Amino acid sequence: MKKYACLLLFAIMLNGCDDGDLTPEIIDFEGLNPESCDIKTNELIYKLKPQEALILQLEENTLDDVVGEKTINITDEGLTQLVYRTFDGVISRANICDAIRPSSPNIIRDSKAKSGTITITTTPDTSEPEPDGSTSIKGFNHVIYMSNISYEIVGGVQVDPKSFPFGSLKTTTYTSPTVTLNAKAVMCNPTKIYNYNADRSMIIDALDDSLIQNSETLEPRRSTITATQNKIVFNTYNTTNIPAGYFCETPRPATPEINETWTALPTGTIEVVTTKNGAQYIHVVTIKDVELSNSSGLKFKLPKTFLFGEITTQ
Structure with missing residues (x-):
C-alpha cells in the first residue's frame, strides 16, 4: 500500500510545476475495463488509453468478500485517491504498476480528484450449474461507480464534477466450500x-x-x-x-x-x-x-x- 501511495505522490510532485497555460481536460474512459496491479490486494486499479491513465488507489482489502454496498469519500488527506494522468507517448501496465517505472514515456500532467464519492457494490460470482446440478462460488464482482468527482489540474484549472461508472472488477481469492461426508451417518x-x-x-x-x-x-x-x-x-x-x-x-x-x-x-x-x-x-x-x-x-x-x-x- 505504501509503495503505491509513494508512487502516486512522487508523480504528482514531479509535475507540480506547469507552464501555466492550461485548459480543462476531457476525462472519458467509458467502455474500458479496469484492471488491477495486484489481484490479491487490489490496492491499485487502473484504466488505460494510449497516452492516458485513470488510476484508483484503494486501501488494502477494500474489495473484500462482503456482499453489499459500501461508499468511500475522496478527500485530500485520504488513502483512497483517484488520479488522471497523461503521458507524452504510448503507455502500458508497467507505467502504472512497476515499482521502477520505464524511463519513457514521461508524465505530462497529473490531475488528482479533490472530492467525490466512490460506491462499490459487491456480489458473488457463482458458477453455472454442473451436470449434477451443483454450483460453487468462484469469487466476487465489484461494480465501482464514481459520483460528483471534481478534479483539479496542476496549476489550478478546475474540471466540472462528473459522475460515471468506473467499471467492474472480479476477485477470485475466495475458496468455495466443499461438502464431503462419510458413508455412515x-x-x-x-x-x-x-x-x-x-x-x-x-x-x-x-x-x-x-x-x-x-x-x-x-x-x-x-x-x-x-x-x-x-x-x-x-x-x-x-x-x-x-x-x-x-x-x-x-x-x-x-x-x-x-x-x-x-x-x-x-x-x-x-x-x-x-x-x-x-x-x-x-x-x-x-x-x-x-x-x-x-x-x-x-x-x-x-x-x-x-x-x-x-x-x-x-
Whole structure:
C-alpha cells in the first residue's frame, strides 16, 4: 500500500510545476475495463488509453468478500485517491504498476480528484450449474461507480464534477466450500442426525420423526425442508480432529470452534429408503434440491441428489 501511495505522490510532485497555460481536460474512459496491479490486494486499479491513465488507489482489502454496498469519500488527506494522468507517448501496465517505472514515456500532467464519492457494490460470482446440478462460488464482482468527482489540474484549472461508472472488477481469492461426508451417518435421537468428515459436518435437526422407522420401505419416505423442520446446517471447523459425541452434546461444547456456518434454504426434500439386514435396519438418507446460504448472503447448491449417509438401527 505504501509503495503505491509513494508512487502516486512522487508523480504528482514531479509535475507540480506547469507552464501555466492550461485548459480543462476531457476525462472519458467509458467502455474500458479496469484492471488491477495486484489481484490479491487490489490496492491499485487502473484504466488505460494510449497516452492516458485513470488510476484508483484503494486501501488494502477494500474489495473484500462482503456482499453489499459500501461508499468511500475522496478527500485530500485520504488513502483512497483517484488520479488522471497523461503521458507524452504510448503507455502500458508497467507505467502504472512497476515499482521502477520505464524511463519513457514521461508524465505530462497529473490531475488528482479533490472530492467525490466512490460506491462499490459487491456480489458473488457463482458458477453455472454442473451436470449434477451443483454450483460453487468462484469469487466476487465489484461494480465501482464514481459520483460528483471534481478534479483539479496542476496549476489550478478546475474540471466540472462528473459522475460515471468506473467499471467492474472480479476477485477470485475466495475458496468455495466443499461438502464431503462419510458413508455412515449417526443418529443422536429420532429428530437429530449428523455426518462429518475431518473438519466439516452436516447436521439435520428437527428431523421429521416419520422418516426413520424400523420398517422396510416400498417407496422412499419424503419430507419437505422448512424453516422449522428438517433444518440442515453445514459447518466447517478449526480442527481436523472432532471428538466423538461432539454433535450430540447439549449444550454444544465450545471447542472445536466453528469457522463458518451454512444453512439450507427452506426448499428441497429429504428422502429415506429403509431395508432390513438380519436384525438391523439400514436407512439411506438422501437430500434433494438443497441450496446452502451463509450470514454474508453467499449461496451455493449441492448436487440435486446428495447422499447424506446410511444410518443403522436395531
